[in-house]
Amino acid sequence: MASSVAPVRDPGLQPERTALSWRRTIMSAVVADLLIWRGWLQTLTGFGGGPDTGLGLGGALGGYSAHVVGMGVCAAVAALTTIVLVLCAAARIRLLHSGVAPLESEGHIAVPALIVRTASAAIVTLAATTVCALALGM
Template sequence: MTVPPAPGEGRPARDPGLQPERTSLAWRRTVLSLLVLDLLVFRAWLLAIEGRGAHGPGIVAVLGVCAAAAVLATAALATCARVRARELRHGTTGPPAVVMRVATASFALLGLATIAVVVLGR
């Protein structure tokens, strides 16, 4: 019975193929789709400001906070995408844990802001 070599010992270098490019493109597509979501959140906020609906000043403020949260989340995700693309150009190692934590928190924040806009925008 043979024992497989430990990572980095006696193994040939991994051929990344097109995987880094596909990953980079996926991050870009995700950021573009989130920008569209941001625009929808802003639209709901602007419509509430203009008074096109039965929204009080409290709802307008909450929608403004949701719009700000959406912008912050998308900016953080765009930064994560940029960092990840830069890392993929230099190798095929996994993303740092902090990048994935920031991306996950940003997705959660953007999701909560979108749900709040949908619920409050009715």
């Protein structure tokens, strides 16, 4: 006779491995953020900042060149995507560290689709923002 009792799940070190991988991802995002913010601050204080230099957008951009404004937008988007990644990581780590009892079946351990989609969109957005910042001359 076969038993119909589901085997007890042993998560092993999965919660710790997942937490470490999320931390590495967030650290990479923070490094990209810092470099973009550094580039924006350099454009504000140095080689690209100050009044508009002939693009005809000075009044619309508050006296700054389109380059400075573009770098500012990149810096803001980079910060927002990193915040989204931190929230996704916190939700996933909290789910994994909630204890062994709620994780006894595989259905409870599956990553919710919303976290996967949100984190993927944030990473792609951060990558595109980094490319835009590089194109602007970070």
